[in-house]
Amino acid sequence: MVEPLLRVADLARYFDVSPPWLNRVLEGQGRAILKAVDGVNFTIPKGETFSIVGESGCGKSTVARLVVGLYRPTRGSISFEGHDLASLTTRAQMAPLRRRLQMIFQDPFASLNPRWRVADIIAEPIRAFGLIEGRQAILDRVGQLLRQVKLAPVDGEKYPHEFSGGQRQRISIARALASQPDFLVCDEPTSALDVSVQAQILNLMKDLQRQLGLTYLFISHNLAVVYHISDRVAVMYLGRMAEVAPTKILFRRPRHPYTRMLLDTIPDLAMTGRQRQPVAGEVPSPIDPPTGCAFHPRCPHANDRCRSERPEPRALPDGALVACHGVEEGRVPDGPIGLVQG
Amino acid sequence: MVAPANQPLLQVSNLRIEFPTRRGTLVAVDDISFHIDPGEVLGVVGESGAGKSLTGAAIIGLLEPPGRIAGGQILFDGQRIDNLPYESMRRIRGKQIGAVFQDPLTSLNPLYSIGRQLIETITTHLPLSDSEARKRAIDLLAEVGIPSAERRIDQYPHQFSGGMRQRVVIALALCANPRLIVADEPTTALDVSIQAQIIALLKKLCREHGTAVMLVTHDMGVIAETADRVAVMYAGRIAEIGPARQVIKHALHPYTEGLMGSIPTVGADAERLVQIEGAMPRLTEIPAGCAYNPRCPKVFDRCRIERPEPVAVGPTGVACWLYAKEGPRG
Amino acid sequence: MAETEILSSPGARLVDVVRRFFEGDVFYSFRRSPVVIVAFAVTVIFFLGAFLAPWLAPHNTFDAATLNLLDAFKPPAWKADGDRSFPIGTDDQGRDVLSTIMYGMRVSLLVGFCSVALALAIGVTLGLLSGYIGGALDALIMRVADVQLSFPAILVALLIDGLARSFLPRSMHEELAIYVLVLAIGASNWVQFARTMRGSVMVEKGREYVQAARVIGIHPAMIMVRHVLPNVTGPVLVIATLALAVAILTEATLSFLGVGVPPTQPSLGTLIRIGNNFLFSGEWWMTIFPGAALVLLVLAVNLLGDWLRDALNPKLR
Structure with missing residues (x-):
């Protein structure tokens, strides 16, 4: 089997969110550990778009930040083309991998330094990795990148505040492409944008993927966007993966009760009059997650085993991975829910 | 006062909202007219900067200065409310018109228990004693789906999750049994599963109380789920207004058509989304003629010169020269 | 590529920066407020008068050869026995008060500028490190700041001055008095800069443009200087302006108490102290005029600082 571009094994990241030492002593409070990501596994082959979807607090953004090295993992490993990222300790060792692994952020109003000109923002990775020498050569490359994201080279002269949200996100993409990466981590890249602009950005991302052979890790809470852009989808809940499956299979035949619930919340834009189950309950606090399967308090099919024993992902014949005792025992219905025909 | 059967609950005519700035006056909402019938849910949808939230704020009398109503009128139940003094408007706002905002934290005072806030609002607008008001508050909390309302009524806003807070805000808006609720992006700050809960709740409450709702949102999905009619706004104007089903499934205005095509949908296997080129113009540079003309794929000469006024096409009103009585010219 | 050619001219960049300033909100709010314009004018006049003193002042008061004790205690020119060449009178040694x-x-x-510069340098550096690196370093710096804050600024200044006096020979102390003052006032003022910096830096650090730079692998020192620092200058600038007024006052206080600059090169505080001795014998001009100059200067600088704070605060705009 060909080595995937990215392999994540048993990845975990805990945050210490304890109150200050004095409060702990005086008020008798204990330490509090937030398990933002608690043992996730996935691989992404070259050229694929792999999406992670979930509600706020499920840990999807933490996974994105772990992959690009903004956080150090508490446990587990991330390997890029077979190289374990944890084994690279110095800045010089990391540079060649960092060049190939870039990120696009959610908020186009915060992701560009307001005091820098656009040309300098886009040139920063080129200069940092020493890819091109010479002022004019760098400017030419910046102009080329701006054209690649459908902006004009003269836009490099301006400051970020002179652009709309969609244009800023294009600048952000141009910066990410500046170091000629193979792999882009996209953390909710369109959720701050209006729908018509979202369509422009999604189209651009698909075009770039085709032209440059990019691989995407795409983080989103919007199921329709995920359906549109992904090859495979992972559903996260409270720091764990509930279900991982090829997009068509996940949407046509969701297995995990949480996936089924999540898909049921998609608005019925076609106005087919699809009947939906009202969703009960809210996401519990990740500081004090439920025992066993974290979803059991909201799950209509939960039994004693779900309350005590944590389910591990199990592969199904059609390529889906599902972490659910109910699915394993066959007591959860797994018919289509009418979203995708066929 | 009982309105005649055919009189709309809210009638907005030729509303114009301006912002005087040091670089000249910006027109944020430009000559829009629409109505809401009793018990009806009108969705107002548009992209950021289209003027939809300002329209909502103008109706509840909470337009933030320097923004001001520069023309037109707003009739609520046949009475003009756009020029009322602050005090009289405040009384109407609590009793007749309720408000729900995007961020529930801005509507709740963090220093008071939610019970105190509910009871205060109830006793201000209804002739009830404190104990009766408390009972009503508990009933309201239970009705908006807050479990063990008797206990939670004495808790403070920070003790509630985002979704629960929005429920409290809805209870607060319902306190005096208003006839209209203006809800500005009520689900935007919430997670998808909570969004679905809040939408279902709003729908249920409006049906049961016969309350009309003006639902301001950028999310077509929310409109499709809730609205009876929908107004699509673009650059301070209404591009298209009509029955929600009609507008969503058979959009007439090229902007609505583009907007609907640009929304990714589950089950649609298009490689590319329909794309509207460019972005909505800033208020300082709204083009002459139809504001949408530089982005419109069906643009012709007249669109660049003359501004289209809404014309009726079946049940829908659409401001586009394609549907002018004379037909397209040029 | 012709399109990118415009980028290269530094002259065009400067013109652009100037144009952006005059079209910007800060200049707009300046133009709209008469009080601020007056305060600005007063500050500029005082600054010019002070820095161009060797060329503008009617007399060189440090040149002993031109002093004449017979000119001592002359009242302002408009008084009966005033002298035209001493518009606001002379002091006990015959020096022209103006x-x-x-x-x-x-x-x-x-002293004001140098001590603020010193406080700024210490405070900005420590605040930047504290906010960006955090952890134990942050805790250490902030505890030191807490301790520093529990001493009144004057006390710290007196302490440093006292140490300097007891360890340095008298002649050397006179020479170094100004530096001692700068050190004393600067050292007691850095905390507010460090605290403000730390807060602003912690906000900026969490923003995505800083994370973007980290993903590229930019060195933390470079991120602090090139990304974070330019975005946190606003609040520090405001505090620096207000701190300048406080530093001038502190210097005047110390000099008035006699622990500041020596009488051979008097500051406003020294002048007020000298004049104070003669206030009740009728020679009021010797203390009132320096006092009024000090009040006006501090008031003008404070008004500018207040305006700057409002103009740079997006919420009040």
Whole structure:
């Protein structure tokens, strides 16, 4: 089997969110550990778009930040083309991998330094990795990148505040492409944008993927966007993966009760009059997650085993991975829910 | 006062909202007219900067200065409310018109228990004693789906999750049994599963109380789920207004058509989304003629010169020269 | 590529920056407020008067050769026995009061600016490190700041001055008095800069443009200097302006108490102290005029600082 571009094994990241030492002593409070990501596994082959979807607090953004090295993992490993990222300790060792692994952020109003000109923002990775020498050569490359994201080279002269949200996100993409990466981590890249602009950005991302052979890790809470852009989808809940499956299979035949619930919340834009189950309950606090399967308090099919024993992902014949005792025992219905025909 | 059967609950005519700035006056909402019938849910949808939230704020009398109503009128139940003094408007706002905002934290005072806030609002607008008001508050909390309302009524806003807070805000808006609720992006700050809960709740409450709702949102999905009619706004104007089903499934205005095509949908296997080129113009540079003309794929000469006024096409009103009585010219 | 050619001209960049300033909100709010314009004018006049004193002042008060004790205690020119060449009178040594004020303001402003610069350098560096790196370093710096804050600024200044006096020979102390003052006032003022910096840096650090730079692998020192620092200058600038007024006052207080600059190169505070001795014998001009100059200067600088704070605060705009 060909080595995937990215392999994540048993990845975990805990945050210490304890109150200050004095409060702990005086008020008798204990330490509090937030398990933002608690043992996730996935691989992404070259050229694929792999999406992670979930509600706020499920840990999807933490996974994105772990992959690009903004956080150090508490446990587990991330390997890029077979190289374990944890084994690279110095800045010089990391540079060649960092060049190939870039990120696009959610908020186009915060992701560009307001005091820098656009040309300098886009040139920063080129200069940092020493890819091109010479002022004019760098400017030419910046102009080329701006054209690649459908902006004009003269836009490099301006400051970020002179652009709309969609244009800023294009600048952000141009910066990410500046170091000629193979792999882009996209953390909710369109959720701050209006729908018509979202369509422009999604189209651009698909075009770039085709032209440059990019691989995407795409983080989103919007199921329709995920359906549109992904090859495979992972559903996260409270720091764990509930279900991982090829997009068509996940949407046509969701297995995990949480996936089924999540898909049921998609608005019925076609106005087919699809009947939906009202969703009960809210996401519990990740500081004090439920025992066993974290979803059991909201799950209509939960039994004693779900309350005590944590389910591990199990592969199904059609390529889906599902972490659910109910699915394993066959007591959860797994018919289509009418979203995708066929 | 009982309105005649055919009189709309809210009638907005030729509303114009301006912002005087040091670089000249910006027109944020430009000559829009629409109505809401009793018990009806009108969705107002548009992209950021289209003027939809300002329209909502103008109706509840909470337009933030320097923004001001520069023309037109707003009739609520046949009475003009756009020029009322602050005090009289405040009384109407609590009793007749309720408000729900995007961020529930801005509507709740963090220093008071939610019970105190509910009871205060109830006793201000209804002739009830404190104990009766408390009972009503508990009933309201239970009705908006807050479990063990008797206990939670004495808790403070920070003790509630985002979704629960929005429920409290809805209870607060319902306190005096208003006839209209203006809800500005009520689900935007919430997670998808909570969004679905809040939408279902709003729908249920409006049906049961016969309350009309003006639902301001950028999310077509929310409109499709809730609205009876929908107004699509673009650059301070209404591009298209009509029955929600009609507008969503058979959009007439090229902007609505583009907007609907640009929304990714589950089950649609298009490689590319329909794309509207460019972005909505800033208020300082709204083009002459139809504001949408530089982005419109069906643009012709007249669109660049003359501004289209809404014309009726079946049940829908659409401001586009394609549907002018004379037909397209040029 | 012709399209990118425009980028290269530094002259065009400067013109652009100037144009952006005059079209910007800060200049707009300046133009709209008469009080601020007056305060700005007063500050500029005082600064010019002080720095151009050797060329503008009617007399050189430090040149002993031109002093004449017979000129001592002359009242302002409009009084019956006033002298035209001493517009606001002379002091006990026959020095022209207007000239001593101009030279005195030089010393006051010099000490003020230098001590603020010192406080700024210490405070900004420590605040940046504290906010960006965090952890134990942050805790250490902030505890030191807490301790520093529990000593009144004057006390710290007196302490440093006292140490300097007891360890340095007298002649050397006179020479170094200004530096001692700068050190004393600067060292007692850095905490507010460090605290403000730390807060702003912690906000900026969490923003996505800083994370983007980290993903590229930019060195933390470079991120702090090139990304974070330019975005947190606003609040520090405001505090620096207000701190300048406080530093001038502290210097005047110390000099008034006699622990500041020596009488041979008097600051405004020294002048007020000298004049104070003669206030009740009728020679009021010797203390009132330097005092008024000090009040006006501090008031004007404070008004500018307040305006700057409002103009840079997006919420109040």
